[in-house]
Amino acid sequence: MGWDALSLVDDAADERPLIERRAVLRGDFYEMQARTVIERVPQAAGIAQRWAVSPYRGCAHACRGCGARAGHRRLGLDAGRDFDTRIVVRPNVVERLRVELARWEGEELAVGVSGDCYQAAEETYRLMPGVVGALAGSGVPFTVYTKSALVLRDAGLLARAGARVAVSIAFVDERIRRVVEPGAPTAQARLELVSALVEAGVDCRVLMAPVLPLLSDAADQLGATVRRxxxxGARVVEPVVLRLPVGTRAWYLEWLEQAHPRLVERYEELYDRAGLPAAGYEGRITGQIAALCRVYGMECGAPVAVRGEPEAAQLALV
Known part of the structure; x- marks a missing residue:
């Protein structure tokens, strides 16, 4: 585990969860020193990158279908409410990232997979300028995943670094957003964020994820989302159908049982044990989105990473 190489329980004499023994509580956040920061992305995540760095674990956006929820269980926290409210911070992320990039072979990295890297915690800790700087200095290609307008604070840094920014907009129905993404900005706010990033010269794409089976996958819903x-001003859309890996599945289905009980059985038929949707269904949905993208003159699908040139060290003026 990238957040701490130790198991949750070191020995029989101390069976407190790792979060209680290794983290320091600062206000609303738990600070935990990371031993490694470049971590493998679970295959079920559905994104293009295989490796990621995340300054924060947990996310105040509280999205029901977030596939990163299982990480909290490995810290002795629950994958439901704790994930939404007990945000774990890696204050040494920049230091460790520079060390690991020195021996990294150059494969593209995702930033912000375990929790939005521009959520409210970033206002307090300001870790992302250092993360972007370290990545830019190494020449390693990277994509930042976010829903937050705070990313605009670093738009200049991201543009100069040649970073991609993927703004998540799965649907534009505000009624759905209020119940499955209660802490996240509205779809309209995220659409405006896309426009602002494009205007600032940032390579911005939209991660149309997660498409929710039987809730946000109707033809008119997909059409309205792609059109907006x-x-x-986005030029590329990357669609991902909802994944339900361990940790996410129970939390999502608990809500579905309460809100849409007639859909539970259909979800259980649609998803396999790994939390992946049936290939036929996923292919149909992504095919529809790809066709809509062609209508509106956009590309559809994951990007091809191109390694950049490391930034030259700035000479001191004497």
């Missing part, structure tokens, strides 16, 4: 993404 195109109007915002």
């Amino acid at each position: 993404i195109a109007a915002a």
